[in-house]
Amino acid sequence: MAPFIYRCTECHQSYSREQVRYLCPACGKSYRPGIPLTGVLEAVFDYDTIRSEFDTNCPDWNLFCAVEPEFHPPLAVGNTPLTKAGKLGAELGLTNLWVKNDGLNPSGSLKDRASFLVVAEATRLGERRIVAASTGNAASALAAVCASTDREALIFVPEKAPKAKLVQMVLYGARVIPVKGTYDDAFRLSLEYTEKRGGLNRNTAYHPLTIEGKKTAGLEIWVQLGFQVPDAILVSVGDGVILAGLHKAFLDLQRAGLIERLPKLICVQAETSDAIHNYIQTGHYADAANPTTRADSISVCCPSNAHWAHRAVLETGGCSVLVSDTEILEAQAQMARTTGIFGEPAAATAAAGLVKLQQSPHCLPADACVVILATGHGLKDVETPLSRVSIPAAIEPRLEAVEA
Numbered sequence: 001m002a003p004f005i006y007r008c009t010e011c012h013q014s015y016s017r018e019q020v021r022y023l024c025p026a027c028g029k030s031y032r033p034g035i036p037l038t039g040v041l042e043a044v045f046d047y048d049t050i051r052s053e054f055d056t057n058c059p060d061w062n063l064f065c066a067v068e069p070e071f072h073p074p075l076a077v078g079n080t081p082l083t084k085a086g087k088l089g090a091e092l093g094l095t096n097l098w099v100k101n102d103g104l105n106p107s108g109s110l111k112d113r114a115s116f117l118v119v120a121e122a123t124r125l126g127e128r129r130i131v132a133a134s135t136g137n138a139a140s141a142l143a144a145v146c147a148s149t150d151r152e153a154l155i156f157v158p159e160k161a162p163k164a165k166l167v168q169m170v171l172y173g174a175r176v177i178p179v180k181g182t183y184d185d186a187f188r189l190s191l192e193y194t195e196k197r198g199g200l201n202r203n204t205a206y207h208p209l210t211i212e213g214k215k216t217a218g219l220e221i222w223v224q225l226g227f228q229v230p231d232a233i234l235v236s237v238g239d240g241v242i243l244a245g246l247h248k249a250f251l252d253l254q255r256a257g258l259i260e261r262l263p264k265l266i267c268v269q270a271e272t273s274d275a276i277h278n279y280i281q282t283g284h285y286a287d288a289a290n291p292t293t294r295a296d297s298i299s300v301c302c303p304s305n306a307h308w309a310h311r312a313v314l315e316t317g318g319c320s321v322l323v324s325d326t327e328i329l330e331a332q333a334q335m336a337r338t339t340g341i342f343g344e345p346a347a348a349t350a351a352a353g354l355v356k357l358q359q360s361p362h363c364l365p366a367d368a369c370v371v372i373l374a375t376g377h378g379l380k381d382v383e384t385p386l387s388r389v390s391i392p393a394a395i396e397p398r399l400e401a402v403e404a
C-alpha cells in the first residue's frame, strides 16, 4: 500500500487517516440533511511511491488501495469482464465500443466494490457493525460482503426497493429496516443512527472509501484496454459516487505518471432524477423535484456527491444526458439482444445515454474508444421490464405444434 492522507475536496485541508472518518471536520459542519454533502474527503496517495514501485508487467494494485490487504474480506469482488460490443457498436455507429459488466460482481452490482473496502476499513478499525442507507444495491452489497466476514450489516432501505434486492439482503443475513419514505429519508436516518448509536457508516460519499472502492472499476478498464485510456466512459448517475470514483481512478493514474489524459466522463441520468445533470448544465445546484424513475438505483432527490460529480464531468471535458424511462427500457432490451449483457434499468441507463448521444450526428467519432459501464445485473429487477416483454404461450409437446 502506498501511504495516503485525506484531503478535503472543498477547503483542501489535509488530515491523517486516524484523524478523520467521514467528512472534513471544518466543511462537514455546514452539512445538513437535504443538501449534497459538504467537505467530502479524497484519499491522496504518495504518488512518488506508486511511480517507483508500480510495474505494468506485474501490477500491484494494492499500491492504489487505501486499506491494507490483511484486512480485506475473503469475498472476491471486481475484476469483471470488459466485453467488446461489436453488434451494439454497429447499431450505434461505433467501431470500438465496450461494455464493462459489473453486474457480475457477487451481489450483482458495482456497489460490491465500495462495500468491500468499507468492510475492510471496519475490520481495521475493529468496528463490528456497519450501517448503510441504500436504494437497494449498496445494501445487498454490504450484506454480501459482511456475510463473508465476522462483521454485521444494519441496513435502512426505502420500503419500495425491488423485491429481489430485499430478498438478497435478508438472505445474506443482514438486519434490514425498511423505512417509510424515500431513499433520502433512509439516508438521514442512518446518519442519525451512527451518530447516536455508533458503528461505521457506509453511506455513499459520506465514507470516503466508497469513492476509493468504486474507483477500481476505472483502474480495471485501463488495464483491460491494454493500458489505454478510453475516449469516453458512460455512467448512470444517482448520487454521483461512481462518476467520482472513475474520475479518481484516472486522476490517480495521471498523478502516478502512468497516463497523460483523462477519459471524457459522460453522466447519464433519468429525466425525473436529474439534479446532477441540471447542475452540470446550469452551474447551479437544485434538488430533483420528484424522482419517480423506474431505474430505482438512480432515483435520488439530493445526490450526496453532487459537487464532485459536477467537477468530474467538467474537468474531463465530458457531458451530461437525460433519458426517459421508455428510452432506458428500450436500451435495456437493445443491450441484452446485441451483447448478451442483461443490465438492470439503472445499468441500461448508461446505454440509453449513448443511444441518445448517437442520435445527434458526429457526437462521438466512429472510431472513438467508448465504454458503457453496466453497473448492475438485470435479474435484480425483472418486474420493470416485464411490462414490455411478451412471453410466448405454451404449446402441446408435439412437433406439429412447434411448426404451427
Ligand SMILES: *Cc1c(COP(=O)(O)O)cnc(C)c1O
Pocket: 109, 110, 111, 137, 138, 204, 236, 237, 238, 239, 240, 241, 242, 243, 297, 298, 344, 346, 347, 375, 376, 377
Ligand atoms: C448505485 C448505482 C448507480 C449509481 O451510482 P451513484 O454512485 O449513486 O451515482 C448506477 N447503477 C446501479 C446499478 C447502481 O446500483
Ligand SMILES: [Zn+2]
Pocket: 008, 009, 010, 011, 012, 013, 024, 025, 026, 027, 028, 039
Ligand atoms: Zn474542508
